[in-house]
Amino acid sequence: MATIVLYEYEPTRSLKCRWILQEAGLEYESKGNDVSIIGSDELKSVQPLGKLPAVLIDGEPLFEASAIVTKIADMVPEKNLIAKPGSWERALHDQWMCFAHAELECWAWTGLLNSRDFLLPEEQHIPQAVIQAKLMFQRAAAALEQELSDKEYIIGNRFSATDIIISYCIYLGRFSEFVDETTPNLHSYLARMYEREHCTFAAPE
Numbered sequence: 001m002a003t004i005v006l007y008e009y010e011p012t013r014s015l016k017c018r019w020i021l022q023e024a025g026l027e028y029e030s031k032g033n034d035v036s037i038i039g040s041d042e043l044k045s046v047q048p049l050g051k052l053p054a055v056l057i058d059g060e061p062l063f064e065a066s067a068i069v070t071k072i073a074d075m076v077p078e079k080n081l082i083a084k085p086g087s088w089e090r091a092l093h094d095q096w097m098c099f100a101h102a103e104l105e106c107w108a109w110t111g112l113l114n115s116r117d118f119l120l121p122e123e124q125h126i127p128q129a130v131i132q133a134k135l136m137f138q139r140a141a142a143a144l145e146q147e148l149s150d151k152e153y154i155i156g157n158r159f160s161a162t163d164i165i166i167s168y169c170i171y172l173g174r175f176s177e178f179v180d181e182t183t184p185n186l187h188s189y190l191a192r193m194y195e196r197e198h199c200t201f202a203a204p205e
């Protein structure tokens with residue numbers, strides 16, 4: 001069995017990695033789980049920017065949350081958490097993973113960076129960037145809303161690692177206040193994710 005070390009801190013993208021590890025039923029050692037791990041020399045030896053999350057799998061470093069989610073899902077083929085490499089469904093995983101990062105997550109993050117003091121000091125905020133990021137996020141969210149109009153999961157009518165990656169964007173978009181009442185399918189999709197035993201996202205009260 002592989003040894004897995006997860007560098008994490010709860011309110012970060014490491015939530016995606018903890019979730020897939022729990023779905024996979026794999027044991028892992030949690031490192032950090034404190035804000036001080038960010039930017040530390042130890043973390044920089046695994047993640048070049050000193051950002052979270054990162055993992056060591058049998059001592060080999062791997063970073064980028066969605067790459068970690070994909071790798072962990074591949075480690076347990078019997079759990080059917082991701083399609084086989086080379087299959088058409090796997091191409092769809094790659095498609096939605098890229099869409100999540102390029103069309104959704106970056107805009108939700110830009111919104112937060114330019115409006116929340118805990119990420120960047122107020123004097124570095126660019127308020128206009130929030131308006132633009134919201135427009136871009138909502139354009140992609142509308143496409144996802146349409147995609148989810150007749151299905152419960154993003155690929156193959158079953159839960160997969162891709163749902164962790166996609167639903168995280170909606171989760172983050174809620175914190176940026178970019179997800180509104182115009183996307184009811186996104187709300188019900190996220191609610192379905194909250195119901196999963198291993199979901200790490202904090203459901204709204």
Ligand SMILES: N[C@@H](CCC(=O)N[C@@H](CS)C(=O)NCC(=O)O)C(=O)O
Nearest residue numbers: 012013038050051052053064065066
């Ligand atoms: N693209 C990276 C982004 C990682 C990232 O920005 N992590 C944040 C926490 S969610 C962080 O550690 N930020 C610290 C910093 O910007 O120095 C991923 O998806 O893993």
